[in-house]
Amino acid sequence: MVSILQKKIFRDIAENRWSFLAIVCICSLGIALFNGINLYVSTVENEVSNYYNRANLADYWIYKKEISESDLDNLRSLKDIQTAQRRKVTDISLPEASGAVIHLHALDGEAVINVPELLEGNNLEEDETSALLLDSRFAEAHGITVGDKITAGKGETQTQWLIKGIVRDVEFVYYAPEGLTIPDYQKYGFAYTNASSLPDVPFNEIILTMDENSNLSQEEISTGIRKTLGGANILSRHHQTSYRKVADAMTGIKQIGLLFSIAFFLTAALVTWITVSRMMENQRQHLGTLRSLGFSKKEIMRRYAFFGILITLPSMLFGLFLARFLIAQSLYDVGITYYTIEATGVRTLSPHLVISVVCVAAITCGGTLVSCRNSLRAMPAELMRPKLPSGGHRILLEKISFFWSRLSFSGKIVTRNLFRNKPRMIMGLLGIIGATALILCGFGLMNSINAMLDKAFSETVQYNVEIKFRTPLTMDQISDIYDTLIGAETIDATMAFSVYLYGENGSLQNPYLVVMDEKQKSLDFRDIEGNPVRLPENGLLITPRMAEALAVNIGSKLTAEQLDGTVIPLEVANIVDFPVGNEVYMSKTAFSTVSEIPFSVRTLLINGNDLALDQLKTDTRISLIETKDEMRNNMLVVLETLQFFQVILILFSGLLSFAVMMVLGNMNYYERTRELATLKVLGFYRNEMEELVLQENIWITIFGLPFGLLIGSLLLRMILKQAATPDLEIYPLISSVSIAIGFAITLAFTMFVNRIMGQKFKNIDMVASLKSVE
Amino acid sequence: MTDIIFEKVKKAYRMGEITIHAANDVSFKIKNGELCVLLGPSGAGKTTVLNLLGGMDTATSGKIFSAGEDITAMNDLELTNYRRFKIGFVFQFYNLIPNLTALENVELAKQVCKSPMKPEDALQIVGLNNRINNFPTQLSGGEQQRVAIARAVCKNPDLLLCDEPTGALDTETGKTVLGVLSDISRKMGKTVVIVTHNSLLAPTADRLIEMTNGKVVREVAQDAPADLEKIQW
Numbered sequence A: 001m002v003s004i005l006q007k008k009i010f011r012d013i014a015e016n017r018w019s020f021l022a023i024v025c026i027c028s029l030g031i032a033l034f035n036g037i038n039l040y041v042s043t044v045e046n047e048v049s050n051y052y053n054r055a056n057l058a059d060y061w062i063y064k065k066e067i068s069e070s071d072l073d074n075l076r077s078l079k080d081i082q083t084a085q086r087r088k089v090t091d092i093s094l095p096e097a098s099g100a101v102i103h104l105h106a107l108d109g110e111a112v113i114n115v116p117e118l119l120e121g122n123n124l125e126e127d128e129t130s131a132l133l134l135d136s137r138f139a140e141a142h143g144i145t146v147g148d149k150i151t152a153g154k155g156e157t158q159t160q161w162l163i164k165g166i167v168r169d170v171e172f173v174y175y176a177p178e179g180l181t182i183p184d185y186q187k188y189g190f191a192y193t194n195a196s197s198l199p200d201v202p203f204n205e206i207i208l209t210m211d212e213n214s215n216l217s218q219e220e221i222s223t224g225i226r227k228t229l230g231g232a233n234i235l236s237r238h239h240q241t242s243y244r245k246v247a248d249a250m251t252g253i254k255q256i257g258l259l260f261s262i263a264f265f266l267t268a269a270l271v272t273w274i275t276v277s278r279m280m281e282n283q284r285q286h287l288g289t290l291r292s293l294g295f296s297k298k299e300i301m302r303r304y305a306f307f308g309i310l311i312t313l314p315s316m317l318f319g320l321f322l323a324r325f326l327i328a329q330s331l332y333d334v335g336i337t338y339y340t341i342e343a344t345g346v347r348t349l350s351p352h353l354v355i356s357v358v359c360v361a362a363i364t365c366g367g368t369l370v371s372c373r374n375s376l377r378a379m380p381a382e383l384m385r386p387k388l389p390s391g392g393h394r395i396l397l398e399k400i401s402f403f404w405s406r407l408s409f410s411g412k413i414v415t416r417n418l419f420r421n422k423p424r425m426i427m428g429l430l431g432i433i434g435a436t437a438l439i440l441c442g443f444g445l446m447n448s449i450n451a452m453l454d455k456a457f458s459e460t461v462q463y464n465v466e467i468k469f470r471t472p473l474t475m476d477q478i479s480d481i482y483d484t485l486i487g488a489e490t491i492d493a494t495m496a497f498s499v500y501l502y503g504e505n506g507s508l509q510n511p512y513l514v515v516m517d518e519k520q521k522s523l524d525f526r527d528i529e530g531n532p533v534r535l536p537e538n539g540l541l542i543t544p545r546m547a548e549a550l551a552v553n554i555g556s557k558l559t560a561e562q563l564d565g566t567v568i569p570l571e572v573a574n575i576v577d578f579p580v581g582n583e584v585y586m587s588k589t590a591f592s593t594v595s596e597i598p599f600s601v602r603t604l605l606i607n608g609n610d611l612a613l614d615q616l617k618t619d620t621r622i623s624l625i626e627t628k629d630e631m632r633n634n635m636l637v638v639l640e641t642l643q644f645f646q647v648i649l650i651l652f653s654g655l656l657s658f659a660v661m662m663v664l665g666n667m668n669y670y671e672r673t674r675e676l677a678t679l680k681v682l683g684f685y686r687n688e689m690e691e692l693v694l695q696e697n698i699w700i701t702i703f704g705l706p707f708g709l710l711i712g713s714l715l716l717r718m719i720l721k722q723a724a725t726p727d728l729e730i731y732p733l734i735s736s737v738s739i740a741i742g743f744a745i746t747l748a749f750t751m752f753v754n755r756i757m758g759q760k761f762k763n764i765d766m767v768a769s770l771k772s773v774e
Numbered sequence B: 001m002t003d004i005i006f007e008k009v010k011k012a013y014r015m016g017e018i019t020i021h022a023a024n025d026v027s028f029k030i031k032n033g034e035l036c037v038l039l040g041p042s043g044a045g046k047t048t049v050l051n052l053l054g055g056m057d058t059a060t061s062g063k064i065f066s067a068g069e070d071i072t073a074m075n076d077l078e079l080t081n082y083r084r085f086k087i088g089f090v091f092q093f094y095n096l097i098p099n100l101t102a103l104e105n106v107e108l109a110k111q112v113c114k115s116p117m118k119p120e121d122a123l124q125i126v127g128l129n130n131r132i133n134n135f136p137t138q139l140s141g142g143e144q145q146r147v148a149i150a151r152a153v154c155k156n157p158d159l160l161l162c163d164e165p166t167g168a169l170d171t172e173t174g175k176t177v178l179g180v181l182s183d184i185s186r187k188m189g190k191t192v193v194i195v196t197h198n199s200l201l202a203p204t205a206d207r208l209i210e211m212t213n214g215k216v217v218r219e220v221a222q223d224a225p226a227d228l229e230k231i232q233w
């Protein structure tokens, strides 16, 4: 009997194979989405954290002009400090490589913290001078191999360096110095050498690690260190560019992925639940037979739970396959190009698989069991009798005779049908809403990113070239550059340095404080309402995301602390709507009233055409020349993962809406074959039958669309909120073109499924369908 | 004028190894306007013959003429048109659309034909004019069957085909339904074919065709059919 029961289940599945396949497909996509994203994140997090441990990543980087042996010893004796090491850090430029810059670390003895990982060649001998271990990405970009020699500096200070080895550095998993948004291996590299190679450079950096179970706060540690050294610039891991960028990227993806997955899962779960329950309801009579044969309810339920397993297992396998080889692999391929790390390949399993499979099993088995139990409540005899066809009844709309009398005959039938079968309508509606929401969210991501870039680079940014200097310079020191830029319409010199900003509630941010002339023309600031804002003579301008992160408003007091511990009291003068950049802005006048620090130039913002920029390319004072287009493109690259998400999202939600419509169409078809056969006997043409029976799917879709838009906007808002970093804020926007396309896609799917169903009408066997009461 | 002609009609069902001849060389004629009873035990092939005549199924071999047209030669669309414009069907299990009221079920038929009767009139004929706004579940079996008849009649078909129209009804209700059907034939001049396994109906027909085992065993024209009221059930 058991095997017959199973045989029966298989036969039912074969009969409902399209619904069954659609459900397996929906469940697979859900599993794939959730797992794919998490496989990627856990792969990278795992690789990174292993690397941090293996290479002993520093907890703090401390900078001071000169650090003596005793400074180091004093620091080592501080509470909870595990190890500390002294380094010389300096930059050398390579004129032969069009002025590329190498950030050089020089050590006394072997590295114990931030241990470089040797990929090729040999480590340096003790006391070996003029030899380097070179950054692998830089070496690759410049075609440098072990044994090559490179020349640094010009004229008298020129030095020759032998490349002894090629290395990776744990501090530079993501190497984007000088405020780069993405790594530029052509321009920037790093290297290791022995301290004796740089006799003229003093030791100027200490890296240290803390005891693992130290419970000192960052502030306590910083204060301790400053006291010991008599002032220093201190950088913790969380402010170190590489560490922060990797961590932020992973958190962002994880959170966005979670939101997507949840939205997808909810839609999928609902459709699955209803379909599975429906399929079970059609088993009523069979249940009655089993009961009358003496099977206990438990035995029957156990057998039917098997049905849920039959959906879960293939979904798990297929979902995992998609997760690993489509989603995780593609994300990894995109992501890993920016991370310099040993790529071990995507993991295949993560605990998330268990979570998602349990969810799917709970929904499929749950749906089966609940409806099975409901059926079993009835007595066997009652079960064997066919369930009475649910009677028709009048719907509320019919009371509105103005509306009702205007409907055509088929219009009336379609309307009443729509409201008769509530579960089907609700499932259809929710399926359509979910799928439309996801599609629109996908398109919205694209719109929002473009709108953000337009806003930033067309409205606010009025300059088209930015020149960054390696070190702060006085106006006199750059007067020759001004001469070169003779054709420029406007040039604004700005000072910028990294500060810690403390809000009134103690929250901390680490932006650049940008100081410019109040008459500057480079940044056309606007407040939230869009009114122009000038740099005030008192106080500073901050962005809305900064205001939120610090929990401050106009008029609030802030404290800015420089890396060396100097404190500047500040007040928020206004909030300006500038979506990119982790910066706060002040006028020269305002700055001079709160700080003694003299104005020095860090960047030039230039507006003008036909500038002689080529001349400046080899200028050693300049670290970077970037045009507006390059900035915009770099932003796009940063957003690459987000764009990838958008593709996945549109693709998956398209499939979801297709599957939903498919399930809906099939359900409609199977439950109404008798009705369809009757229509066929009466001599209805196929298009007339389609109008009577399938038109309701179009209406369901049309009703669902606006709600899909609503939910999609909310979802987009949440996702962009999660994706916001201090560098970047994207406002949700779904353009009308996107809405139209999204709506059209959903409608097209509905019509396509209707077509398929319409084709099936041909095969309805009137004789068989009407032979007896089923 | 002879309206319906079956010529050596065969319908075979292949069931794996064996072939079942549900209709085996069936030949008969029915005249225009006659009330014909197709009688036979269960499994005799009556439904098969009726379905063939109604264009719901296709014969394996043989020819079927209805109003001079060979329906065995029709394609799908022509068969649909044939059902649409010429045929009214009444089933044993009514096959009303549960979601439509009695009136709407009848109106449904009106949608598809050229010269329909007024649905209210059709319901009047079957004596149901006071229940037209009820849904099928709110009606008794006999009432439902009468709605089904009204639906068939409303199309104003040349040919009304009824498969065991009283099979699911009690005697009294069955009589009412049959009364309606014979009125449709006698008063409106329609050709009506009633399939039944109940031999008591035989005397009421203008023509009686008896089937067993897929073959016609008797075909008689009864010049003086008995009055329905006088039949003892």
Ligand SMILES: Nc1ncnc2c1ncn2[C@@H]1O[C@H](COP(=O)(O)OP(=O)(O)O)[C@@H](O)[C@H]1O
Binding pocket: B013, B015, B020, B021, B022, B040, B041, B042, B043, B044, B045, B046, B047, B048, B049
């Ligand atoms: N779809 C089918 N497949 C196989 N055999 C069938 C099918 N339909 C009818 N039959 C067989 O054809 C014979 C005649 O059936 P039917 O015309 O329904 O008889 P009746 O209506 O006189 O009771 C029966 O033996 C039945 O088993």
Ligand SMILES: [Mg+2]
Binding pocket: B046, B047, B048
């Ligand atoms: Mg029969």
